[in-house]
Structures are given as structure tokens and as C-alpha cells.
Amino acid sequence: MDIRTLKTKLFSYTCFVLSFIAMIPLVLIVFYLCREGLARMDFSFFTETQPAPGVSGGGVSNAIIGTLFLTTISTLIATPISILSAIYLAFSKKSKITEMINLSISVLQSIPAIVVGLATYTWVVRSMGSFSMISGAIALAVMMIPYITVNTVEVIKLIPQTTIEAAYAMGGKFSLIVFRVIIPTILPGLITEQRSEMKTLPKVALKVENLSVWFSQNHVVKNVNLTVHKNKIVAIMGPSGCGKSTFLRAINRMHDLTETARVSGKILIDGGSSDILEMDAMSVRQRIGMVFQRPNPFPNMTIYQNVISGYILTGKKLKKQEKDQLVEENLKKAALWDEVKDRLHSRGIFLSGGQQQRLCIARSLAMKVETLLLDEPTSALDPIATTKIENLIEKLKDEITIIVVTHSNSQASRISDYTGFMYLGELIEYDSTKTMFTVPKNKKTEEYLTGKFG
Incomplete structure (x- = not known):
């Protein structure tokens, strides 16, 4: 066994041990919460709304509904923007616009997502003049866009070139090729991550x-x-x-x-x-x-x-x-x-x-x-x-x-x-x-x- 292989194995074992040690407190906390909380919890916890501050009891129905609403709206905002940006990057010649989009994605990915979210949320709230669910949805969407865009570009690369060439050979317009061929082809890969039907490029x-x-x-x-x-x-x-x-x-x-x-x-x-x-x-x-x-x-x-x-x-x-x-x-x-x-x-x-x-x-x-x-x-x-x-x-x-x-x-x-x-x-x-x-x-x-x- 050479030194490089030995170092790699040693590093892997060290990471595993440290991860295992770090998980112990988390497992104990979850175990404690389950043991103490499940005995006192009933179905009303999920159907009742949160009471006023200082009042005991209540539930989390408003939190569940709010979370579903927030993620749905943010997904509806982020997904079309990300897919269209990815298609533009994948099929456009290199230009100042593509460079600007790539730079923006790189910057957003290099900054911790929580920082991006808080900064966006603060800016939206200041612009709208009040706190709202839409403000949170926009902030979450901005956090999602760079990751969906990058993933979509990778999925587009998996489309066989012959598929796109066949669409052009039929005399198709680029806009219709995008909406009738490219997007329907990549959506299964984005939603399920099951990309076996698409041609996987080697590393x-x-x-x-x-x-x-x-x-x-x-x-x-x-x-x-x-x-x-x-x-x-x-x-x-x-x-x-x-x-x-x-x-x-x-x-x-x-x-x-x-x-x-x-x-x-x-x-x-x-x-x-x-x-x-x-x-x-x-x-x-x-x-x-x-x-x-x-x-x-x-x-x-x-x-x-x-x-x-x-x-x-x-x-x-x-x-x-x-x-x-x-x-x-x-x-x-x-x-x-x-x-x-x-x-x-x-x-x-x-x-x-x-x-x-x-x-x-x-x-x-x-x-x-x-x-x-x-x-x-x-x-x-x-x-x-x-x-x-x-x-x-x-x-x-x-x-x-x-x-x-x-x-x-x-x-x-x-x-x-x-x-x-x-x-x-x-x-x-x-x-x-x-x-x-x-x-x-x-x-x-x-x-x-x-x-x-x-």
C-alpha cells in the first residue's frame, strides 16, 4: 500500500469516527424529545393553531400550512427561472450575459445559503414595507435558484445530441424545441433524479x-x-x-x-x-x-x-x-x-x-x-x-x-x-x-x- 492510499484511508476513517461522535448528542436529544413528547402529544397538536404568547397548549397547524404554502410559492418562483436560465446557459454562445449569469450563480453558491436568504428577506421586507409570507417565499426562491440552475445544466448535458439535432432537422423553432422536447425530457431527471433513461456522460x-x-x-x-x-x-x-x-x-x-x-x-x-x-x-x-x-x-x-x-x-x-x-x-x-x-x-x-x-x-x-x-x-x-x-x-x-x-x-x-x-x-x-x-x-x-x- 502506497503512502497516498494510506493517507486517504486514514482520513476516511477519521472522518467516520468524528461523524459518529458528533451524532451521539443529536441521537440523545431526539431520543429524549420522543420519550417526553410522544406521551403528551395527541392528534389535536397537528390540527390546532399556535396560541398567543404565554398561553400553554395549542398546536402547529398554522406552521404546517405556512411551510407548505412557503415551499410551494418559492418552488413556483424558482423553478421556471432556473430552468430557463439553464437552457440559456446550455444553448447560448459565450457572451457577457452568460458570464454575468455564471458569475451570479458562483457568488450565490459561495455564500452560505442562510446568509443569502436573510439578506434577500431583509431587502424584500424593506421594499414591501411589511413582513409577509411572500417575502419569505422570495427569499427561499433566491436560495434555490443557483442550485436548481446548476443541476438543470447538468441534466441538459445528458440529453443525447441526436435528440436535439433530430428536432432541428424537423425544422422546429428553438422556442418550441425548448418547450416540447428539452423541458419534457429533463423534468423527470430533475423531479425524481432517475436519469437512467438518459445518456449518462462519463466522468x-x-x-x-x-x-x-x-x-x-x-x-x-x-x-x-x-x-x-x-x-x-x-x-x-x-x-x-x-x-x-x-x-x-x-x-x-x-x-x-x-x-x-x-x-x-x-x-x-x-x-x-x-x-x-x-x-x-x-x-x-x-x-x-x-x-x-x-x-x-x-x-x-x-x-x-x-x-x-x-x-x-x-x-x-x-x-x-x-x-x-x-x-x-x-x-x-x-x-x-x-x-x-x-x-x-x-x-x-x-x-x-x-x-x-x-x-x-x-x-x-x-x-x-x-x-x-x-x-x-x-x-x-x-x-x-x-x-x-x-x-x-x-x-x-x-x-x-x-x-x-x-x-x-x-x-x-x-x-x-x-x-x-x-x-x-x-x-x-x-x-x-x-x-x-x-x-x-x-x-x-x-x-x-x-x-x-x-
Whole structure:
């Protein structure tokens, strides 16, 4: 067990214990109230109104009716405003208005809800000149709007794009599409939170924002933006010299090794909370592995040592049993165990090209990487070895996220879930592989796929 896993488990156990301790007084209070109150309570407690101050007895009927009225009115105010705001944010181009709405939502979410409610209630009361149920309903609605809006935006993202495209293809007006397609589709998800019928988007593994790479004054990769989902295969294709490999090497900080290289933008992981370009390079490479175009097992190491070389080179000590387990487990994942199990202590460079490349993949997997970068991993291999690598890549996506650079359009179409097309340092198009290869949106993509250049 590594230090990071140990710390995570320790933190989880501590939180559980503290939560349990904090619950004890609450449970005792509830138990006391139930024991003392239930014996004295009858049905009239729920039907009678609250008496005047200082008078004993009475009930809570007015409180129950008031609460129902308050929540109903606030919901009727907040829901349409939130849904329309979410639709506007989801389908409008970025503008000052969308920025203002997003900023307002962020501000309201960052302030404790009780503070927002009290401030709104005070402002409404001062404006109306008196206390009223409507004042409370408006205050509660303002507290609800940012949360409903954010949730609605997320539900809208789950609507299959083909559903919306089909509505447009029918010649529908946007206003009617909103009220006859979008809102009826998202309401079940908002009300019941049962979203299984809608296409659930996978979690984000990595998000690239405005990524640029220079070598001296040469701008090689230009403002690339894309999102990579967990446990998916992303293929990056394009003609030679278009910046594919340069983009890939930026993800695990390989350009740090080149004095003339400069990288700008963001590469976000951990749900957007960590920027790879601001992290320690060594920790990045231990989480994001890379396999290069030509197989490169360490020539001075055996097959066994190559698999655990990440631990050797980072100074991490392992017990013999842990080493044996890592070697067998990852050679099996790389579909190489049966071929080399009887010669683990032979040099890795004596393997065939395809076997060496699978050994390099096993070497990365042994570090328990979250994302694996493959830079044209089959370009130096024969067709049989290429097929084995492709089959391996498809199996590995159940455990990790994979980004592969390839010159082969057919390979991209065979193995990837999403494909990006780069040309002259720019990401021209990025979409699901099925869409990219059947109905590309950009003419330049279509020309490349049909062999007019490249």
C-alpha cells in the first residue's frame, strides 16, 4: 500500500469516527424529545393553531400550512427561472450575459445559503414595507435558484445530441424545441433524479484548456481545447508535423526536458482542482504514463526489472512478494505473461518488437497510472503485432484512460471512442469517432479522411 492510499484511508476513517461522535448528542436529544413528547402529544397538536404568547397548549397547524404554502410559492418562483436560465446557459454562445449569469450563480453558491436568504428577506421586507409570507417565499426562491440552475445544466448535458439535432432537422423553432422536447425530457431527471433513461456522460479524466506549445519562437501547438472522459480511448490523428506528438508530450510534462520549449494554458485533472502544468513533474508522470513510437525497454534490465523499473527509478522500496505480484499482474494485463513467464530474468531487448512494446505498456501499468499516453505505438510493428497491441488497448480502457496518437485513420476508427484531428498545430475537430468518420463537421477533416491531403 502506497503512502497516498494510506493517507486517504486514514482520513476516511477519521472522518467516520468524528461523524459518529458528533451524532451521539443529536441521537440523545431526539431520543429524549420522543420519550417526553410522544406521551403528551395527541392528534389535536397537528390540527390546532399556535396560541398567543404565554398561553400553554395549542398546536402547529398554522406552521404546517405556512411551510407548505412557503415551499410551494418559492418552488413556483424558482423553478421556471432556473430552468430557463439553464437552457440559456446550455444553448447560448459565450457572451457577457452568460458570464454575468455564471458569475451570479458562483457568488450565490459561495455564500452560505442562510446568509443569502436573510439578506434577500431583509431587502424584500424593506421594499414591501411589511413582513409577509411572500417575502419569505422570495427569499427561499433566491436560495434555490443557483442550485436548481446548476443541476438543470447538468441534466441538459445528458440529453443525447441526436435528440436535439433530430428536432432541428424537423425544422422546429428553438422556442418550441425548448418547450416540447428539452423541458419534457429533463423534468423527470430533475423531479425524481432517475436519469437512467438518459445518456449518462462519463466522468472527466482530463480537460485541456487553451494549450499552446512553443519551441523558441515556433508556435507548434495552438490553443487546443478538449475533454477526455475516464475509461475512454481518444485518438489524435493528422498529417506528419501537425503537432500531435508535441501535444501528447505536453500532457505528462516531457517538454520540461527541452530548454527551448514553452507551454501555456491548463491541463486539469482531479475534477478540475489540479493543473498538471503547476504540479510536480515527477508526480504527474507517475500518474500519467507514456509509451513511445519505438519500443524502448531498458537494455541493461531484465524483463522482470523492466516491469518494476518505475519503482527502481523513483527509489520506492518493494518487498519481494510485492515485486512478484506486480510483474505477473501487469504482464498479464499487457497480454505478455504466457509468452515470457519462463524467461523473466532474460534481457527485455531480446524480445520481438511487438513484445517489447507490450513490455513497455506493462512497465507503465505497474505504476498504477490513471491515464496512458501512446505515441504511435504500432508504427514500427508488423500487422500481427499491431493487432495484438490494438486488442490490448481496447481491453485496457476498462481500467484506465488512453490517449493515442496515430498516423493511421483506420486504426483511429477501429479502437477509439473519440477522435481529434490536428492540422498545422490546431485541433480542427474533436468528436465521437463514429461522428467524425461518418459526418465530419469541418471540411478540412473531410478532405483529410478522404485522402485529399496528408
